[in-house]
Amino acid sequence: xxxxxxxxxxxxxxxxxxxxxxxxxxxxxxxxxxxxxxxxxxxxxxxxxxxxxxxxxxxxxxxxxxxxxxxxxxxxxxxxxxxxxxxxxxxxxxxxxxxxxxxxxxxxxxxxxxxxxxxxxxxxxxxxxx
Numbered sequence: 001x002x003x004x005x006x007x008x009x010x011x012x013x014x015x016x017x018x019x020x021x022x023x024x025x026x027x028x029x030x031x032x033x034x035x036x037x038x039x040x041x042x043x044x045x046x047x048x049x050x051x052x053x054x055x056x057x058x059x060x061x062x063x064x065x066x067x068x069x070x071x072x073x074x075x076x077x078x079x080x081x082x083x084x085x086x087x088x089x090x091x092x093x094x095x096x097x098x099x100x101x102x103x104x105x106x107x108x109x110x111x112x113x114x115x116x117x118x119x120x121x122x123x124x125x126x127x128x129x130x
Contacts, residue, residue, distance in 0.1 A: 002027040002097045002120050009093060009125030016085050016129070022078040022095030022122060029076045033098035033105075036069055036080045037113045038091035038127075045094070047110035049080065058104055060111045062088075085129045092124040 008020040020036070030053050039045040049069035050058045057069050068081040078095050096118035104110065105117045 002029070002032065004095050004097065004120060004122035006093065006095050006122045006125040009127045011128045011130065012085055014086060014129060017081070017083045018085065018127060020080040020082070020093055020095075020125060020127070022080075024076040024078070024097070027076075027097075029071060029078060029097065031100050033103060033118075034069075034071070034078045035096050035098065035104070035110060035113075035118055036067075036078070037094045037096060037118075038089075039094070039124075040091045045113040047107075047113045048093075050098075050104040050110050051078070052104050053101075058107050058110060060107055082127070085127075087129050090127060090129050092126050094122055094124045096121045 002024050003026045004022055006022045012018055035050040036048040037045050048063050051069045066084045070079045097120040098118050
């Protein structure tokens with residue numbers, strides 16, 4: 001069972017950039033589809049980006065061309081590099097691990113952040129854009 005801890009959130013001005021990190025322990029993230037998600041109060045959690053074990057990536061339309069998901073080279077760390085931030089990006093950001101050795105869901109399901117697709121979650125890191 002993989003444990004996940006996010007960091008790197010904070011306050012940033014409109015148009016600014018941030019890089020979020022997610023450190024895994026208990027297992028290697030190379031065995032999982034890994035994803036980044038976000039949630040604002042009173043709204044459903046939504047998928048942002050996913051990365052397969054082979055490094056291929058998928059993004060939801062809201063962040064495509066602005067956000068980049070990546071894995072650390074030799075570390076069990078997942079990153080989300082965010083550029084061109086807008087107030088609409090303000091949210092709690094979470095990383096999550098999918099089911100062992102299963103491919104990432106297609107974007108439409110990634111966006112729904114279903115626990116059946118991503119059973120392991122971190123505690124989140126807050127991003128505020130103003």
